[in-house]
Amino acid sequence: MQMCYNNYVKIVATAFEHADPAIVLKTVFGYDSFRPLQKDIITNVLKGHDTLAVMPTGGGKSLCYQLPALILEGLTVVVSPLISLMQDQVSSLETAGIHSAFLNSSLSWEDYCRATDEIKSGEVKIVYVSPEGLATQRIRELLSSDTLKISCITIDEAHCVSQWGHDFRPDYLEIKTIRQLFPKAVMLALTATATEHVRMDICQNLGMKNPKIFISSFNRENIYLEVLPKRNAVELVINCIRKHAGESGIIYCTSRKQVDELAATLDKKGYSVLPYHAGLTDDVRAKNQELFIKDEVQIIVATIAFGMGINKPNVRYVINYDLPKSIEEYYQEIGRAGRDGLPSSALLLYSAQDIHKIRWFFKESVSPEKDEFLLQGMIKYATTRGCRRKALLQYFGEAYEPVKDSTCCCDICSAGDIPLQDVTIPAQKLLCCIIRTNERFGAGYVTDVLLGSNNQRIIDNGHDKITTWGIGTEYNKSEWLELTDLLIDEGYIMKTGEYNVLEVTPLGKKFIAARTELKLPMKPEAMRVTKKAVSKVAAEKPAANDTQAEAIINNLKAWRKRKADDLNVPPYVIFGDKTLLDLAAKKPKNRQDLLNVYGIGRMKAEEFGRSILQIIEES
Template identity: 60%
Template sequence: MAKIRDLSAQTSFLFTGDDFSVEQDDSVQSGYKGTPEQILKSVFGYDSFRPLQRTVIQNVLDGRDTLAVMPTGGGKSLCYQIPALLSEGLTVVISPLIALMQDQVTQLESFGIAAAFINSSLEWNEYTAVCDRIRRGQIKLLYVSPEGLATERIRDLLHSRNVKLSCITIDEAHCISEWGHDFRPDYMEIASVREEFKGATCLALTATATKQVQNDIVRNLRMENPAVLVTSFNRPNIFLDVRRKNNPPLQVIDFIRSHKGQTGIVYCFSRRQVDELHAVLCESGIKALKYHAGLSDEERSRNQAAFISDRADVIVATVAFGMGINKPDVRYVIHYDMPKSVEQYYQEIGRAGRDGSPAEALLLYSPADIRKIRWFFSENADGTKSEKLLQGMIKYAESHTCRRRQLLSYFGEFNTEATTDQCCDICSSGGGEEKDMTVCAQKFLSCVLRTGERFGTHYVIDVLMGSKASRIVENGHNEISTWGIGRTLDRQKWLELCDCLIEYGLLAKTEEHSVLYVTDAGKQALRSRTEIRLPVSFDENSPKKSTAVLRKAPKQIPDDDKEGKRIEAELRRWRRMAADELNVPPYVIFGDKTLLDIATKKPKSQQELKECYGIGDSKAEKFGYFIIRITKN
């Protein structure tokens, strides 16, 4: 422990004042020298580009307007950061959230890049200092909100004599489309700003855009002969899991306990649910925080900062949380309720596994979620659009075929190679294959008919399982022929069978009260006694196989590598102290993937350190002394 205290003292000496942010000279807007590949390695410490990155970067360098649709965690930021460094002038990044701007600027400064943001969090003296640096050409990247960009003050600043605007980047570009899941009217004003800076290239970036949303983005931004580049929506490192709600607080607790030591986000539909679930988790001994619009600004900021600084395992939040979070090591995202659209769901699960290591997305689903969402449609000006978006989410949640394939097909991608036996709960449990379920299906359909097509799913299942509940007895349904004939299956299997019957059009529900009724196709199947094959995950005459699978865990140092284990532990302690000293999240120093690569390779010099993932020249110079002391010890 004495060694760590010694490192702490050294850290304090190194990180006083402004040492963390590299000072730039007055010629910073003239651009860096080298190729995109050289910048990628020397500045950011990465050896190769991810799919589509290099093409997008070249388009921007060539001055061509570009729309790039890339998954969350796919490296969209580098698509404008590298061209900004290689180009003359200033790149303006339009970003929707203050937290997102601050996080991006902090990370860029850690790489020695001159960046700044202008938003309402700045004091007047801070604002004027940023403006002076822009006018002197000392800033390469400027982050502003769409509302801020529309102000006369910001436009005048960008028209300053010594400012050359080389690129306008629109992050979260789906916000400009009314068909996007997070439409923001202020994004519509960006086109008018573009007209004032015709020489600036326009780059639009988003993780969630159907073909219709892509067309809206191009049209609303008035892009000229744009390149529209869409990479795969597949995030193979995220395991997709959907489970029926069955005591959801306990389901969440069990899941979190099975991921001990990992960080995660739990999304809830309402503030009340956030408060209630947060209280339950805390009572269960789970170190959890909460986040929603009902909290004070101070409490929200404090809880967000604690989460991204690894001072809590879990944050329970409404959808207001997450867009400003660039935390790479979130290992799971839980949806306590069904999202309103596939776009929203995809955006939120993308906050897990941004470092490329294995992660999980768990959706807890109940038909009651659908009714709750529809209740809010009455306050929506376009209920038809909302219903269409919701139907996509319902299809995903109730599907009995590969979820990854369902998700990708929603965005127009039909990637058969994306399906593996480890990609989702259905594939991992052996589901997806149609089985002969004729007898069970006939029992269920017959029970719906004999109870008069006047009840919901759980009531029908209770009759099948022989319940003597007072309501069933009062209705005389304990006397009908289908009472008690379904005891061979448990409730969860009947629920799964019911979902399949609905998906295959043999059964349906009324929209208002979710009452079950047999369709014409279902009645015909009963009359003709035809074989009914359904993609359930169980066999009709045998117990259901366990759905537990050994999913790939995040990379770890092998147990027999004692020296690697020591280095990892000391690096984690040093990273925590350095982050506290600098008042930044630990991942800004370096992420877990970098930490593990250092512990594996055990570099003995700064040159060897630069061969590790995520270590460029700037970080090697800033942190190399301390890291090498640990690895050489």
């Protein structure tokens, strides 16, 4: 990246050693205050105490080592799992005036040698390496140079060291040996998701010395949580995309085939979309990812291989097209939305068929019992009838009580209390139809019989001749399937076998015989539509009647894109959306005013200040 940062970097590399963290926070990063636990974690690291920090994605983990790196003498080594993460972090640090480097296979030999020379000379404050690279003799000899002092070893995505983590990587186990080479260096382990099992593994497998563990709240209140039955799935996806028109989104699928099919479908409908999975060549994957993070493409349809370590803060929605295998995996994926704290949404499409697909892979697992335990947590969340945020946080051992009438929580809380409806007759029809079809079919088939379908399979089975064929036209298919789910919850029906065959329970048979009244919370059809996220953060946006602010935002976005293209970096590396909103709201008039804007430190004010002030004045 060609930027005029060299002189400023030399100041940053030395001027802030032993400085007050709050001064560095404001001067370099442009933030007025720390996020929850950041200050405590940074203080613990500066005292030289090993630290494990469990913070949600978007909770500000990177600052917990970036800021101490400027205050500590010597070099901070960051072990990071992905090349894309290293490149992204280095780009962001350079624009803030912090000279950093990465050492990986993407560098030419000339660039690699240049980076090692700068590291040896003390110009670099932070160096990123992969766990595989850290194990090589070349990098170990570099870090052991007489001219270097290793002050801090940071392990990002530390859950990868745990067999209980959702992304275990054996190479992470070798990190423990590097600590033995630098016993005086403080160790900081960072992860977004860690149950007690994972936390214990991290501390033990990294050889941490009496670590202090900080666990931040897992509550990402700016992310609206929603689960919908996986019926007419493509239509639900498109509905969500429309509600986030012009915004970035990620859609996760389990299989490569599903990724390709969904991406092709959306492309044919005119959406800006690309696929991402391991079946594509390295060059294609890298190109697709680059187009997405640079806002050239709005939507990525991907397997879970996508997104780890990407700092793109303006992803406004994440759709899980298929059921994740665990809460940890789900939480990591939805955490890629709204990293800037602005309103975002997470939509999960749920079907029992996905459960069977996941369990099929358990046959080849080394620990099917553990896999089933993790899957049960995911199923419990997806099927809860209570607050989804409460259920999600309870999994991580965190208490939460939803705010009454809250509109920024989840689909269930936003809907409020669903009035009970008399479903006595429809329930009788459904239970009788299950019995008339000999309790040998799933919900979809039974529903088709009730609706009077002429499906060939129904005709071949003679079920177009039974008394319950066509008697259910008062409901559409979606409503019949919802009633089925409610009756399962109430114990009138149960699903059995690999294909979720419906059977009527003794309680259901008693209900049919007694003909008692039954009322259940059936959602009106209007409530079965994905909603756009609403959040308290939305109040940070300019007032609707502030036409100048809207013009400023649009003009700044266009300028930001041009500048990012010139520097070959993602637009958010220049400024995040939250900074643009603050600029539009405060309308600074001079360089000093710029330093009072969120996310603008001394370096960015000097580098971009003239252009920003001119845009604001002319808008």
